[in-house]
Amino acid sequence: MRRKDREITQTDDIFSVIEGCSTVRIAMAEGNMPYVVALNFGFDRQGDTLILYLHSAAQGRKIDILKKNPNVYFQMDCSQGPTPGIPGNPCSCSWKFDSVMGSGQAVFLTEPAQKEHALNRILQCAGNAEETFAFPEKMLENTCVWQIVSEDFTGKRHE
Numbered sequence: 001m002r003r004k005d006r007e008i009t010q011t012d013d014i015f016s017v018i019e020g021c022s023t024v025r026i027a028m029a030e031g032n033m034p035y036v037v038a039l040n041f042g043f044d045r046q047g048d049t050l051i052l053y054l055h056s057a058a059q060g061r062k063i064d065i066l067k068k069n070p071n072v073y074f075q076m077d078c079s080q081g082p083t084p085g086i087p088g089n090p091c092s093c094s095w096k097f098d099s100v101m102g103s104g105q106a107v108f109l110t111e112p113a114q115k116e117h118a119l120n121r122i123l124q125c126a127g128n129a130e131e132t133f134a135f136p137e138k139m140l141e142n143t144c145v146w147q148i149v150s151e152d153f154t155g156k157r158h159e
Contacts, residue, residue: 008155042121051116102153
């Protein structure tokens with residue numbers, strides 16, 4: 001990271017940023033072209049490991065890409081607003097933010113219990129709630145659920 005003064009170095013602080021974000025952007029490669037999608041997500045923490053959970057239709061461009069190349073890069077941020085600039089100096093304006101970025105591999109979940117856990121984490125993170133749901137077997141069969149396990153992530157803060 002070029003700006004070490006903005007790096008979030010404590011893992012607990014990085015996970016606090018993740019808790020405040022509602023969308024993750026997943027970058028993948030299709031041949032020599034990048035492809036990025038924004039998704040809602042859930043997550044678990046296992047020590048210093050981040051497990052992101054995502055869901056989507058079982059067909060489509062991103063699924064086709066991930067089946068060919070599961071390597072991904074992810075980014076999420078929580079915008080906090082503009083910083084005041086110096087009058088007469090438009091280049092002094094900036095933006096406050098917290099962000100997390102990292103890499104991993106997309107793994108498709110197939111076991112109903114894994115899918116149910118992941119979908120519950122997505123709902124819990126989206127709704128900031130602890131409620132869990134039982135999902136109909138047919139729904140679990142028809143929903144594509146995947147995870148990204150990452151030990152390679154960083155955080156950045158601009159205040």
